[in-house]
Amino acid sequence: MASTTHQTTSTERLRPFWRPVDSTTGDPAYSGVLQRDEQAAEDARKMVDTVLAVWHLEQLADDAKLVATELVANASRHARGTVVRMVVTRTARYRVRVAITDKSRALPALQLGDPLAETGRGLRLVDGVSSKWGVIPYNWGKSLWAEVGTA
Numbered sequence: 589m590a591s592t593t594h595q596t597t598s599t600e601r602l603r604p605f606w607r608p609v610d611s612t613t614g615d616p617a618y619s620g621v622l623q624r625d626e627q628a629a630e631d632a633r634k635m636v637d638t639v640l641a642v643w644h645l646e647q648l649a650d651d652a653k654l655v656a657t658e659l660v661a662n663a664s665r666h667a668r669g670t671v672v673r674m675v676v677t678r679t680a681r682y683r684v685r686v687a688i689t690d691k692s693r694a695l696p697a698l699q700l701g702d703p704l705a706e707t708g709r710g711l712r713l714v715d716g717v718s719s720k721w722g723v724i725p726y727n728w729g730k731s732l733w734a735e736v737g738t739a
Contacts, residue, residue, distance in 0.1 A: 617677040632656040651736040658710035667692040683737035
């Protein structure tokens with residue numbers, strides 16, 4: 589019997605999904621795969637809303653969704669491949685980390701940003717609402733993360 593493979597057409601879209609995972613630190617976390625397209629930021633915000641509701645941390649939603657939106661937008665704009673991975677980790681009682689892993693080795697940098705430009709200020713926003721942020725480089729890409737909330 590011949591096997592069939594499913595090929596995604598340009599009109600089909602990967603349905604976003606997320607699930608609880610074991611983090612390397614033992615902190616509770618949810619991981620999801622998002623398609624790198626114009627819908628990715630909305631999918632990321634939905635994931636953040638859902639995860640924060642599970643943890644009863646809705647008070648962090650505005651800042652966490654802003655972080656997720658900006659990190660996913662940067663990955664959608666600059667990375668390679670068709671998907672990115674997003675992980676939301678509860679690092680303290682009232683603090684979460686949002687991380688986006690993509691297949692671009694280009695490291696982000698804070699820019700001054702033209703106030704009239706439509707792009708270039710995302711990392712400044714992340715820096716403004718997060719308690720800390722950083723990047724973990726890999727041979728094949730990077731993970732950009734930011735934490736919101738308090739200890």
